[in-house]
Structures are given as C-alpha cells and as structure tokens.
Amino acid sequence: MSREAATHSVRSAELNEQIRALWARAGGRLDEQQRAEYERLVTAWAAAVRGDVTEPV
Template identity: 65%
Template sequence: MSTTVESLSERSAAEINEEIRALWRRSGGTLSVEQREEYQRLVLEWAAAPHSVEAA
C-alpha cells in the first residue's frame, strides 16, 4: 500500500480526523499492521486537506 497522497483531498480535515478517531475506537487502542497503514494514509490525507480556522 502506498503512503503517498496522490491528489489533494476533497474532504475537510475535520472529516478525516473523525475517520482517524473511528479507526482508533475500532482498534481498541492497538493498531494492526493493516490499520497502521490505513492510519498513515489518513494522516497524510489530513495534512493535505483544507483546515478551517475557528475563532474560540
């Protein structure tokens, strides 16, 4: 599995972050090799995604 982001994400950083959180919840806190690969892909996608800045 490639860990490169082939194109800019069309999803927001918040959407990707929720998918990352769901992955951790499903894993019970310990990622398998396959889950780690998915996590790495998601983190790269998150880094490339548009991030909104919200006022506190």
C-alpha cells in the same frame, strides 16, 4: 472564509473523524493493515490542514 478554505476545513474534519473512529475500533492498538490505513488518513489530513492555512495579507 473562501469556498476553497471551507472545503479544506470540512475535509480535514471528516478525516479527523475517520482517524478517531479507526482508533476506537482498534481499541488503541493498530495492526499492520490498520497502521497503513492510519498513515494514509494522517497524510490526507495533513494535506487538508495545509490547505486551510492562508498567508497573512
């Protein structure tokens, strides 16, 4: 795994943990502010995951 891919992998894991913590704090229901935070985190997570994907050789 390249250094860049490892960085993306760590970042996606960190964001995933933040998403899980947000849901845990919210008790399964997000208010408007929490929903905006969730959307920001999921967008960042998706970008990090895309960075993990490498083209087959």
